[in-house]
Amino acid sequence: MTSNPFLQTWKTPFEVPPFNDITPDHIGPALDRAFEGHLAEIETIAANTDPVTFENTIDALELAGSLLTKTASVFYNLAGSDTNDALQALERDLAPKMAKHSQAVSLHEGLFSRIEALWAIKDTLDLTSEQARVLDLTRKGFVRAGALLEGDARERIKEIGQRLAVLATQFSQNVLADEQVEALHLTDEADLAGLAPSLVAAAAEAAKERDKQGWVITLSRSLIEPFLIQSTRRDLREAAFGQWTSRGERGGETDNRAIAEETLQLRQERAKLLGYETYAHYKLENEMAKDPSAVRKLLTDVWAPAREMALADQAKLEALAASEGANIKLEAWDWRHYSEKRRQSEFAISDDEVKPYFTLDAMIDAAFATANRLFGLSFKQRDDIPVYHPDVRAFEVLGPSGEHMAVFLGDYYGRMSKRSGAWMSAFRGQRKLGEDVRPIIVNVMNFAKPPKGEAALLTLDDVRTLFHEFGHALHGMLSDVTYPSVAGTSVARDFVELPSQLYEHWLMVPDILRTHARHAQTGAVIPDDLIDRLTAASKYDQGFATVEYVASAMVDLDMHDGTTDGTSDLLAAEAQTLERIGIPSAITMRHRSPHFQHIFSGGSYASGYYSYLWSEVMDADAFAAFKEAGSPFDADVAAKLKTHIYSAGGATDPAALYTAFRGRMPTVDALLAKRGLDKAA
Template sequence: MSVLTQHFDTKHNTAPFSQINIEDYFPAFQEAIALAKAEIDTIVKNPEAPTFENTIEAMDYSGAILDRLSSIFFNLNSAETNDEMQKIAQEVSPMLSEFGNDITLNADLFARVKAVYEQKDTLNLSTEQATLLDKKYKSFSRNGANLPEDKKDQLREIDKQLSKLSLQFGENVLAETNAFELHLTDENDLAGLPEGTIEAARSLAKAQEKEGWIFTLDHPSYLPFMTYADNRELRKKMAIAFGARSFQDNEFNNEEIVLKIVKLRQQRANLLGYATHANFVLEERMAESPEKVMAFENDLLAKAKPAALKEFEQLTAFAKELDGIEQLEKWDGAYYSEKLKQQLFNLDDEKLKPYFQLEKVLNGAFTIAGKLYGLTFTEVFDIDKYHEEVMTYEVTDENNNLVSIFYADFFPRKGKRNGAWMTSFKSQYVKDGVNERPHISNVCNFTKPTETKPSLLTFNEVTTLFHEFGHGLHGMLANTTYPSLSGTSVFWDFVELPSQVMENWCYEPEALALFATHYQTGEVIPQEYVEKIKESASFQEGIATLRQLSFGLLDMAWHGQDPTNITNLKAFETEQFKNTQLYPDVPENAMSTAFSHIFQGGYSSGYYSYKWAEVLDADAFEYFKENGIFNKEVATKFKDNVLSKGGTEHPMTLYKRFRGQEPKPDALLKRAGLI
């Protein structure tokens, strides 16, 4: 047996990273799949009549070794990958799809599930059990269990292709991101850039044994460059390179891949009896249907567009007055927005960063979680980690019981994909009377400490840390019986509520006082800065909302109608952006070819859920504000009805139990300054 397929003999059964060799993965997957198949066989061959316990419950607890192995492998493939791991991912992904299909297309297993499902009204199940039964039945019916054999084979083939295509999509985007660098040797080209950004670019050049400064398309390098670099031509070069990822005439082009993915998804939905991929996806969402999503997005669009146009006019006039710019282009947006913001609020990231030292911000998040939910975070040094930069914590409650293990991984490196995310190395569930506690991880890409400075965050990075930490709390506070309903296993348009609501504390003086202190002097962030942060939070919110809606509408355009006749990706996209477009189009750029959320992540037909969850989060935080942002009673209601409940009930039921009513968009529109 491989170290990866047995109970880990480690503290809290944490992943034994240092004992894993890359060559262990493939055989471990073969072994774990065989073990999981054997567990399923035992359920199928059980001579006793199907019951909730011997079929539904047994299935949910099966495959635990495979789940654990998959989470370790795929988490590292995102956070600490290399060519070998990517190759294994390409080999293993189709095996896992195949195994998933072996289960959902197993007629004898489905017969047992169906037998239990058909007598559900007489079984006297708890709410959580009823949800699990419904979910298990749907996992078959939504994956073709009611189809005739020939159609099941078609479905298998489609799923196999889709899993390979989305992996290929992601690898192409990563390759293109890594392939570009802007190497500068003339100091004049650095005009406008913050000292920290220049220092980071210098380190990057040094690491490659080059003179000068190197800028890349990774966010910590790209975003400050686009925001501060005075040299318009260089901003243009960077912006075009960023927007051209996987839309160039080379081996990493994703145009065909995108068209194949949307057409296969459509075929899959049709096979299962749904009009479109979006109809299929939204059946298992709070939003329920493409019509509801479109109505939601168009309603917000109608409210945001007038504000966006006004803001864009203001920005255009400002750029013209400042630099005689006749036509604002995409590479001007962040730059002039930042300048205008400084003029209006006299507040820039460089002023704020000294107050947001990474360690202090993280401890601030811990303190707030302590005040709200009674949690304590203690850094420990005897838990294995997959990279020396990762920090490990034990999380305990007021009675000193272990709540969770928490991993924090904050800096960019070669084997780590862009962005920020929360994930889990081990789920929470209750089995044989033992409440197995979860192992949760937050992964981000913040500016590294340098020889002279600690890691200082932009305010945007502060909210990112709080956002991912909110997802983290959803995972850590999980308290359900069944692994598949635990933690963040909730409807996709509900999953962003815990993360987005957490961001609100970053704007509150009472919360900022806990962690926003100057890294050199220890002085608390001045009140005027706090006020300006709050005021500036709704700065250009119309433009930001329009941009967010444009992504959601593009997603729905790909997935909410039959894409069979789409032949030209760029032309299709241009058409979709007509209603939300502010800047002139850039012919050599496309959005979809690097839109990883919907073509590699799980957001297809779901991008709207960021805005949907903003409505929830603004409404929820309004409740906190009415009662005090550290009000224990409201926090406990949120913990008991939202954070700990996972997917055990319909999210609207949970939300109403917490809030006493359905969410209204008014709090969001007010917060965004749109009404």
């Protein structure tokens, strides 16, 4: 154990994990030691005979478990972004252990009695607003974990928690296993009909990674979506789309239907034990929405105009296909293909024209430059900072006066060892309690890796993803609170997407584009005419985009608030919702239930997939503040944005934070206008 890196002081720059020294064999023993040490700290807090104070109870609790936090953050980040058989086996083994340990803390009677004693005298303690918020959230967390339950109910809540942890791990690993089976393996050049050279090169690189000849279309969005757009082979589009949408429901060991059904059943049982009508009522209690009715109203208000627009667009796409001699009923694997043709026709835009101006390196610089102009941050690439994979880039983040603010890791290319999607996470969070600790933040994406020596070319959607996740990263890096439990992105689920979605707006600011969007071969600045066409097309196909997203959010809500019963037949419940809302026949959910990792690979977005839309209501209104000030980089608005949104963490109620920034809460009107749905209503 003395040679275990987790049990040593890290002498790396900024104490970044020494990834080259860490093996899966180190993680289990370190966590065993961490569990033991953390419980000893909890016992010490609970057994303290001194009068209860905020310092000897909440402060002590916030600082406890440092080894656990340190080890678990490394483990779970690696398990998601660079996994292997050993890490996956460890993940399965640790899931119930981690849940059991969490329950040993949250259901510790002695600890909870001190929290209750502190709660009873809170009005006499002269707490700061942040301390009052932390105390409130801490007590709620214990109660919602079952601290007030007794007897059989208390034991059952423990069993449910441990079982849900196991199911979440199985669900996630099953999706990854299905994603490692390529959508298509192409061996004949005729199968490449319609594909751009950049996509052909990326598919060849994917084949090389798998030791195969020819070309491989993987299930990463950065490969399969361009294929569905470009391929003129309808049979291959259908085959690829079938692979993409059937993840988690192919039968055999990786089938997730029974796992999801059991998960739904256990969630509802837990909610009932805790006194809630449904799991959705339990989950939404601490969110801005507060209850399912508010979520349903938002989704319904947006669904009606989005569906109307999508149906009108579907008719136009079928007419376009017919004009080319394809007298077809438009299917889901056709939409992107014909929609791109329509977009090119109406706005004279094609990915072939756009992508050369959006190289990965330049867009990273664009995201950094935006943060510099808004918040005074600068980014210095450091080769001496350890990384967990050769493709990862490391940066020191400096503040306006050159002070160290954070470490930022960028992991941009897809690979077989990485789960799909894009996300932000932290290897270390920010806090001031005890000492000033600065964060280590990572962005993970799945862009197609280009052949060696060539630039990675991104679609406009890819660049939006990069800016989106960097917005999350800024939320973590600019965090300026005292208590770790409310630092960075530790906010209400339907508030957490505001900083990320808001940041996307700066991508299309002309100054940013003219400075950073330069042609990969010629270095020419993106033409004003192309910027104008991209801006004009920004609301194009929003009926489709909104329908596929809202359909997923509706299915999520229906399954968790009892509108449908997914506990006995997951796909029947999904179909029931889609039939009720009348989803257009040529559009599917953005995430089918058997691979809906947002809601089944853990519970963070369960009943909460709507939160992207809830946050979009705010982000559309928030960017308008800059427009009203006359500049997307207005210094006064940016300062308020930093103070009340990006730096504030969860130390204040999110509605109060937004109101402090904007002076009021927004309405859905700004969102409808942003998506162009106001004209469809």
